[in-house]
Amino acid sequence: MSIQSNKQVLNEVTGGTLKNRKFEKKLELFRFPFSERRALLLGVDMILVVTAVFLALVMWQRQDGAVTNIIRTHWYWFPLILLSWIGLSWLNDLYDIPSANRKTLTASRVFTVSILLLLVYIVIFFFNKESLPRLFFMAAIFFAATTITLWRWTYAIVFSTLPFRHRVIIVGRNERGKTIANALEHEPLINYEVMGFVDNTCDGSDRSDNGLPLLGREKDLLKLTEEYKVHEVVVAIERNLEKDLFFWLVECQALGVKVSWMPDLYEKICRRVPIQHVDPSWALYAMQDKSFFYRVQAIGKRLLDLFLIFLASPLIIFVIPVIAIAVRWDSPGPVFYRQVRCGLAGKKFYIYKFRTMTTDAEKDGRARWAQKNDPRITRIGRFLRKSRLDELPQLYNVLRGEMSIVGPRPERPEFIARLEEKIPYYRTRLIVKPGITGWAQVHYDYGNTIEDGLIKLQYDFYYIRYQSFALDIYIMFRTVGVLFRLKGT
Numbered sequence: 451m452s453i454q455s456n457k458q459v460l461n462e463v464t465g466g467t468l469k470n471r472k473f474e475k476k477l478e479l480f481r482f483p484f485s486e487r488r489a490l491l492l493g494v495d496m497i498l499v500v501t502a503v504f505l506a507l508v509m510w511q512r513q514d515g516a517v518t519n520i521i522r523t524h525w526y527w528f529p530l531i532l533l534s535w536i537g538l539s540w541l542n543d544l545y546d547i548p549s550a551n552r553k554t555l556t557a558s559r560v561f562t563v564s565i566l567l568l569l570v571y572i573v574i575f576f577f578n579k580e581s582l583p584r585l586f587f588m589a590a591i592f593f594a595a596t597t598i599t600l601w602r603w604t605y606a607i608v609f610s611t612l613p614f615r616h617r618v619i620i621v622g623r624n625e626r627g628k629t630i631a632n633a634l635e636h637e638p639l640i641n642y643e644v645m646g647f648v649d650n651t652c653d654g655s656d657r658s659d660n661g662l663p664l665l666g667r668e669k670d671l672l673k674l675t676e677e678y679k680v681h682e683v684v685v686a687i688e689r690n691l692e693k694d695l696f697f698w699l700v701e702c703q704a705l706g707v708k709v710s711w712m713p714d715l716y717e718k719i720c721r722r723v724p725i726q727h728v729d730p731s732w733a734l735y736a737m738q739d740k741s742f743f744y745r746v747q748a749i750g751k752r753l754l755d756l757f758l759i760f761l762a763s764p765l766i767i768f769v770i771p772v773i774a775i776a777v778r779w780d781s782p783g784p785v786f787y788r789q790v791r792c793g794l795a796g797k798k799f800y801i802y803k804f805r806t807m808t809t810d811a812e813k814d815g816r817a818r819w820a821q822k823n824d825p826r827i828t829r830i831g832r833f834l835r836k837s838r839l840d841e842l843p844q845l846y847n848v849l850r851g852e853m854s855i856v857g858p859r860p861e862r863p864e865f866i867a868r869l870e871e872k873i874p875y876y877r878t879r880l881i882v883k884p885g886i887t888g889w890a891q892v893h894y895d896y897g898n899t900i901e902d903g904l905i906k907l908q909y910d911f912y913y914i915r916y917q918s919f920a921l922d923i924y925i926m927f928r929t930v931g932v933l934f935r936l937k938g939t
Contacts, residue, residue, distance in 0.1 A: 487547050487550070487609070488545050488547055490605075491544070491545055491550065491602075491605065492536070492545060494601055495535070495536065495539065495544075495598055495601075496532060496536065498594060498597045498598050498601060499531065499532050499535045499536070499594050499598070500528055500532060501593070501597070502589075502590050502591075502592075502593035502594035502597060503527055503528050503531050503532070503590050503594075504528075505589070505590075505593050506585075506586045506587075506589035506590035506593060507524055507527065507586060509585065509586070509589050510583055510585050510586035510589065527586075527590075531567075531590055531594075534567060534570070535563065535567065535594060538563045538566050538567065539559075539563055540924070541923075541924060541927045541928075542559045542562050542563055543559060544556070544559050544560070544563070544602075547640065548637050548640045548719060550602070550605065550606065550609075551605075551606045551609055551610055551640070551641065552606070553602070553603050553606045556599070556602045556603070556606065557599050557602075557603075560595050560598055560599045560602065561595065563595075564591050564594075564595040567591055568591060571587050609641055610641060615641050615642075615643045616640075616641055616642045616643065616681050616682065617643050617645055617678060617679060617680045617681050617682070618634065618642055618643065618644050618645065618680065618681070618682045618683070618684055619644075619645050619646065619647075619648055619665065619671070619674060619675065619678065619680050619682075619683050619684070620644060620646070620647050620648070620662075620683075620684045620686050620712075621647075621648045621649070621668065621671065621683060621684065621685050621686060621687060621695070622647070622648075622649060622685070622686035622687040622688065622712075623647035623648075623649035623651070623664060624649075624686065624687075624688050625688075625726075625727070626686040626687070626688055626712050626724075626727045627647055627649075627684075627686035627712070629686075629712075629716070629724060629726075629727060630684055630686055630712045630715060630716050630724075631644050631647075631662055633716055633719050633720055634719065637719055640719065642719075644662055645662075645665065645674075645678045645680060646662050646663040646664060646665040647662060647663070647664050647665065648664075648665055648666055648667065648668055648670065648671055648674060649664060649667070649668070650667050650668050665678075668694070668695050668698065669694070669698070671683070671695075671698045671699070671702065672698055672701050672702060672705075675702050675705065675707050676705070680707055681707065681708065682707065682708040682709070682710055682715075683699065683702050683707055683708070683709050683710070684710050684711075684712055684715055685699065685709065685710065685711055685712060686712040686727075688727075712724070712727060713727060713728050717912060720908075721893065721909075721912060722893070722905070722908035722909045722911070722912045723908050723911035723912050723915065724908065725873070725874060725875055725904070725907060725908055725911055726874065726904075728875075747917075747918070747919065750919060751854060751856075751919070751922065752851070752854075754855070754919070754922070755848050755854055755855050756849075758855055758926075759845055759848060759849060762845075766842070766845065769839075769842065770842065770843075773804055773834065773839060773842070774804070776830045777804055777805055777806075777828075777830055777831075777834075779830075780828050780829055780830035780831070781808060781809075781828045781829075781830075781831075782809070783805060783808070783809040784805055784809075785804065785805060786802055786803070786804060786805060786843060787802070787803050787804070787805040787806075787807075788800045788801065788802050788803075789801050789803070789862065790862065790863060791860035791861060791862060791863075791884070792860060792861060792862075792863055792866055792880060792884075793852050793853065793860055793880075793883065793884050794880065794881075794882065794883045794884070795880055795881070796866075796877070796880050798863065799847070799852045799860075801844060801847055801852075801853075801860060802843040802844060802846055802847060803840050803841055803843055803844065804831075804834055804839070804840040804842065804843060805828075805831070806827055806828060806830075806831025806832070806834050806835050806840045807824075807826040807827055807828065807831060808826055808828060837933055838887075838932070838933055841886055844886050845886075848886065852883075852884075853883060853884050853885060853886060854883045854884070854885045854886075855885055855886055855887065855922070855926065856885045856886075856887060856888060856922040856925050856926060857882055857883050857884045857885025857888055857913070858879045858882065858884055858885065858888050858889075858890065858910040858913065858914075859884060859885070859888055859890070859891065859906075860884035865903075868900075869900065869903050869907075872900045872903075872904075873900070873903060873904050873907055875911075876903075876907060878911065878914070879907060879910045879911070879914065881914065882913075882914055882917065887925060887926065887929040887932075888909075888910065888913060888925065889909045889910065889912055889913035889921075889925055890905075890906040890907075890909035890910050890913075891925075891929065891932065892925055892928040892929055892931075892932055893909055894906055894909060913925075
């Protein structure tokens with residue numbers, strides 16, 4: 451039975467005896483899942499932004515001696531600033547629940563949103579000095595940033611307290627169960643508390659490697675959820691779902707306990723797919739039911755690529771000659787470098803880059819990853835790689851349709867053959883067009899080992915499963931931050 455089949459079984463709610471069952475007590479602790487927390491953050495943010503705009507309008511109008519008819523006369527500022535603030539907040543991860551409890555990080559993100567809004571104001575004011583009232587705009591941003599920061603700190607303090615702790619039991623004391631337990635333990639600010647494992651096997655020890663106890667056997671699941679006041683049961687078994695376990699899980703659902711499949715919760719917490727623990731049919735399932743929409747999305751993605759190249763063409767025309775002169779001045783050899791990569795469906799093509807290494811970098815004919823402080827990299831090449839400017843010529847590959855702006859990075863055939871031997875389903879990443887930047891690039895530094903390839907593939911699979919226009923916009927926005935931090939190698 452596949453993971454998808456198991457999930458369908460888990461979500462079935464049967465009638466029969468469950469309908470007539472009367473439960474004597476309810477869970478004592480309030481359950482507040484990610485979706486509800488995100489809705490709370492968004493709702494309060496919207497109220498505070500609207501309030502900030504209203505207060506700024508009052509302050510601005512008072513300067514002119516008129517406070518009446520504020521909303522009727524200047525109603526358009528409310529949706530404009532509200533949508534701008536919410537959009538920039540989303541791009542800056544202010545609605546990312548696993549990090550929403552980090553007060554310093556949250557304050558930094560609110561500050562970034564404020565600065566970006568000010569930059570937008572400066573650009574508009576530069577072209578039209580009468581378009582925006584300065585006092586109003588500055589006051590609105592100040593009120594919004596101050597109140598939202600205070601609200602987010604309050605949220606972080608409240609949701610770090612015991613009543614909002616999310617108690618979890620993991621079914622399956624195996625590698626799959628330990629993986630999700632470690633993921634939850636390493637994200638303490640999301641306020642998950644793993645009570646322990648439920649498993650039918652016994653290896654003579656009461657505790658696992660990470661110190662979590664074995665609470666009992668699967669037949670004790672219902673009793674344990676009531677005893678520990680559990681909010682969620684995570685199914686991490688590595689076998690098919692038997693009838694008895696299915697009915698115990700259904701009874702947990704009837705008690706109001708959420709039942710999750712391990713890969714789904716891992717995706718939500720880590721924003722990547724645990725490819726070592728998914729069914730072989732996952733790749734096909736991830737792409738099904740997208741026939742018409744996927745074709746429309748592919749057309750829109752292609753149009754977006756061409757539009758962005760057209761938009762950036764003045765800057766590209768100026769920057770490329772400057773980089774070309776610098777490369778040629780720094781070391782002898784050609785300015786550009788081409789290399790065979792695998793694209794959509796494994797089709798090979800030449801990728802173009804500015805040359806960042808000496809001309810004899812692979813004189814022995816053996817393909818190898820660049821290393822930290824690699825002596826083959828030239829002085830200018832080191833800056834180009836850190837700033838990712840060496841990949842600028844790949845816009846030509848985008849024009850030719852071989853690549854997209856956003857997608858998994860195209861890999862060399864030699865490395866693909868090596869990675870396929872070690873990493874399951876590696877070739878699945880070839881079912882989408884490769885890109886200049888991607889989900890892995892904005893979440894993980896440059897990798898040059900098999901282990902790095904595994905982690906990056908987990909991010910690539912997440913993108914493949916959830917790719918959308920909004921996700922592409924988010925990745926492009928986050929890429930700008932990566933470029934300024936010089937995170938290349």
